[in-house]
Amino acid sequence: MHQLIAAPFLERHVLVRPGSRGGALLPEPRYNELRALDPGEPAPPWLAGAITAQWPDLDVAHQLLGEFLLVRRPSPWGYGKASWEVNLGCNYKCKHCYLGLKMNSGMPWEDKRRCLDIMAEAGVVFLQITGGEPTIDKDFLRAYRYAWGLGMMITVSTNGSLLWKENLLRLFRECPPYRVTVSMYGAAKASYDELTRRDGAWDQFVQGMNAARHARLPLRMSIVVTDDNGHEEQAMVDLCTSWDVEYEVFTNMTPTIYGGGEVLTAQSKEHLRLRKTFTGCNAGHTFFHMDPHGLVSICKIGRDDQISLPHEGIQGLARLGAIADRLMLRTGGCSGCGIAGTCRVCRPLAKHYQEAKAPLEAYCQHGEKKAG
Structure with a gap:
């Protein structure tokens, strides 16, 4: 090993x-x-x-x-990173979740293994395994171990509720992850259980974090600030500091991947922050995303024109760069905008906000001016 x-x-x-x-x-x-x-x-x-x-x-x-x-062998494809939603299912029902519907569906194991082989052939070194909640997937343990064996540096994005389980801790001891990113939804039981809409979620989160810290996993916290827990932002930061765990704070809610705006009601208006100017990214060129059914897109947001990796194989990735370039073009309500060069969101994300009929100030500078 x-x-x-x-x-x-x-x-x-x-x-x-x-x-x-x-x-x-x-x-x-x-x-x-x-x-x-x-x-x-x-x-x-x-x-x-x-x-x-x-x-x-x-x-x-x-x-x-x-x-x-x-x-690792060199690859002519040049993809260094990828993310994989192993499943959209979750043991939480968070009010803000951008995935919308929670469905426990996906590929059979043989297709998952083939897709991981293709990722390795494409050059992927850093792989993020996410969900839904990835650790509840029936194939998570062997998928993680298989990807690790291919020579991938793996980040697991999780809600942390199951990190106390011995089979997970054993896996991470034998095949160390690059990082375990844990979402944090509150600093107390009431707010945490309310946002996740699951009684006992806070207790499992604390149990998971205690076990993960004891196992010295390479942790990073994603502090999610919403209308339910906004009053606890500093308390969440203080808790991460007391645990000596690095963290990042997320305050801006986004529509679902289907363009639904129902999750935007979780937004704390007091915590809505101006994003930095979007200066471009390598989505589709050196990075790609794969959903539970092996459908590859340029990223988690821009899911139009997906490529079926199980059916098309690695040759399908040849079309991804052109898809990325097309999806980044300013179209619809953004075409002809005179300040598009300083926009704070990419075109695929702006499209989701428009489909969700979100307030303009949530994603556009024109809305910011009106709100001011």
């Missing part, structure tokens, strides 16, 4: 370690040298030195390469 991964990543080559946030850049000749070496050979001195410099607790000087290192 590997402890380190050497892989092409975008236009560079990296040396990374599952469970560790750090890494090292590899000059291309060094990466090619590692590809050419036999797994039964000892680690070259330069590699052992680089590993000790980056990870002092890891001594490979007397180990064979195949005992600790997985060398």
Whole structure:
């Protein structure tokens, strides 16, 4: 079982370690040298030195390469990152959830495995497994382990309610994740259970966080601020600080992936914040998203013109860049806008807001001016 991964990543080559946030850049000749070496050979001195410099607790000087290192093959496709909704089902019914309907449906295991193989072939090094709640999926354990075995650095996005389960903790001990991102919906039982619409959700969250912290998982909190818990924003921040866990605060609600506006009622108007100017992204070019049925889109928001990975295989990804470029064009209510160059949301997200008939100030500078 590997402890380190050497892989092409975008236009560079990296040396990374599952469970560790750090890494090292590899000059291309060094990466090619590692590809050419036999797994039964000892680690070259330069590699052992680089590993000790980056990870002092890891001594490979007397180990064979195949005992600790997985060398990923180069890919002509150039996709370094991907996200995967393993399931839309969830054990919560959060008022603000952008996924809308919660359906426990997806692909059979063989199709999931094939899609993961295709992701690896496409060059994906960093994979986010999300949902719904991914840990309730019947195939989560083996899907995670299989992706990990392919040499992916995995982030799990979860509500944390099941992180106390021994089978999950064992999996993360044996196959360390790159990160476990936990959504936080309140700082007290009343607000947390109200937002998630599940009695006992707070208790399970605390149980999961206690177990995750004890296991020293690489945690990051996503603090979600809504109308129900807005008064607890600072308390949520303070709780993360007391746990010594990094966090990010999210205050702006978005419509569902179907363009529904029903979740926008969870928005705390007092906490609605101006987004930074959208300056473009690599969605569809170096990153893609896959839903539970193997349908690939440029990202979680821009789901038009999806590609079926199980049916089309890796060749289907050849169309993704053109789809991304088309979806980013200003159309509909945004065509001809004189200040589109300083818009704060991408075109696919603006389209969702328009379909949801959301207040203009929620996503557009024109609305901000009127509101002011």
